Amino acid sequence: MPEISEVARIVHYLKKNLVGKTIKSVQVQEDEIIYGKAGTTASAFKTAMTGKTVVDARQQGKYFWLVMSKPPHPLMHFGMTGWIKLSNEDTTYYRPSKAEQEEAWPPRFWKFVLDFGDGQAAFVDKRRLGRIRLVDAKAEDMRKTTPLKENGPDPVIDKDILTLDWLSKKLRSKKVPIKALLLDQANISGIGNWVGDETLYQAKIHPEQYSNTLSDAQIKQLHLAIMHVCTSAVGVLGKKEDFPDGWLMKYLLGDEKKDKSRLPSGEKIIYLKVGGRTSAVVPSVQKKTGDVAGDFSEDEEEEEPKPKKAVNGTAAGKKGRKKKQVDEDEDDELFEESDEQPPAKKQKGNAKATKGKTSTAKPASEPGKAVEATGKRRSGRFKA
Template identity: 45%
Template sequence: MPEIAEVARIVHFLRLHLVGKTIRTASAVDDQIVFGKAGTTGDAVSAALTGRKVISSGSQGKLFWLVLDKAPHVVMHFGMTGWLQIRGVQTSYSSLYRDTDTRVETWPPKYTKFHLTTTCNPAVEVAFTDYRRLARVRLVDCPGADIRSHAPLKENGPDPVQDTDRFTLAYFQSKCRASRAAVKAMLLNQKFISGIGNWVGDEVLFQSRIHPEQRCNHLTDAQTKTLYEVIRYVCQTAVGVLGDYHQFPSDWLFKYRWSKGSENPTLPGGEPLAHVTVGNRTSCYATRLQKITLDGVPVVVEEEKNKEEVVEEEDGGRQEEKKPAPKGRKRKAEWGSTDMPKPKARRGRRAAVKKTEEEEQEEEEEEEGVKPSKPVAKRGRKALMR
């Protein structure tokens, strides 16, 4: 999913190819999911773009925009599979999770939501595409200089790269102390901090040696300071190379995290990798390096103790083989704290049914910290068994 680095990359290409030019034609499809909020429609987007000059382009986390010479202006969010294509220009790198060549021959491309053509010669042609319809396009009627003070931008937290005056250590530590959420879920909350998605969240936790299920209010000041510094480092590094993963440092988890489903995934040094669902997202972590802690001390859970083949009893040192715990056994903190995060119940047959597009849309909106536009209807037993 496009995150802070990928959005910075597309803004780079917009500034290079579109800013300063006048839009001759613009057209959009009638997609009520992509456009249908705050009065925005495909026709309204077409009318707002046609004949307008593009003054500037900017971003805040996962959101980016075009400032025109006359309001309203266009604010966009890629969702999970959205992208912006410029005809004849490779705007994205093929990557471990996105293997596409955006220099398409057919124009406008398949799954286009809106496209535009400039007046210059040769004309620049731009298309916003999304095949899963989880992207968002909004019109914001305000002075261009005030765009970040209006919805949807004002609801989002500070950008860790650009907002150095807002994203401070004091701000970060105060938010952590006040939250009982798992740290990975907090990082994904766009109201708290803008731009961090699944892979960036995994990377900063790996570099900080913090377990994704660690409760925020159980982090020490030293841990939150390290996490804050690593967030700045990872985001600045990724944005600095415009999301080109080929230029990421060789010790980053990013290059090895795409191993879900493979047998015994490890880092090059042999460190085992595992996956766990946190905040409705699959998180990858190094099991030996990232431990749940209390006051900075790793917590020994029953699941780990059961891995030992032999235990010594108190009545004379007699040793006997210990049977492994049943597969469905829940983890229990050794110190017995009621604040310890409870593991989620095992997913049954119903939960294993493939998610619908509407459920994925709802999860995406929850991650952004906004209320889903439409509640997902409960599916009956017959629908689940199909």
């Protein structure tokens, strides 16, 4: 799930708790995916970090890094379930469960633990879709290195680049569903599934509509929405309860028992596959005003199923627990975003664009690099 605002939350806690401190020791666990796919090893990471002082913590979209007293600097990406936990402060953006509060240290699924003497920081990742790499460059040149240089501007720190004129040219230069364009990190850094849905809801734009069919007025509204949603979400460090009133995600995120097929006002919410991800759409607000990709018809649009009550200790209870897991999988697919996706496929020449159709075009994976996910997707999850 970590997108631009959740990563900003971690950067905030890293600045608060780590900057100015020297790493006394490092514990690592070898992982040929999390380290190996990023071109390094856990032992190399340990050697590179031990004894160094943390100078700063920085971010570009979904990537973040520690500026060390000397290179190399650790550049990290959370994937779908990665996170940084601190031994002396809770970093979560939701209310942790009792089990999480009582969790032993080091936490489960840890990949490294940095010991600063007065506290520790651990990188955890259950599904192993995160990445930890070492970048041997000057601190001021980090954004000029791969993979940061291949990613688009960050809506919060690159406002001078991501202007209305820049966005207009970007949209007009491509013919892809607008949601897929937003998810592609080569275009804009940091927008994942929930940020994309919120942005399009605020802009009143349907996620399936081709990017080059948006009017000047729609592009202006989209630009305002991108800046508003990203800046506001980062400003509250991804905490749902503090999102502005009227946000779609303030209602949809969290509370598994909530009916997510309608807004409190009664407006219907439908769920579509766009850009390889499940998208929440409010049809009464987000109307199609131009051509859309033509892979599926509107009769395939489905409302998210409502959770059913279950009785523990019975067959119904077992069924209920299984249903709960399925619901969690569906929420993961809707609100978590992985960049480990295959490149978008081009439409066949004889496939005509029509109105009222849904796209299955997938966003590109990390630019210039092969797709790193080795697992198969099942029920909205990845297994590596």
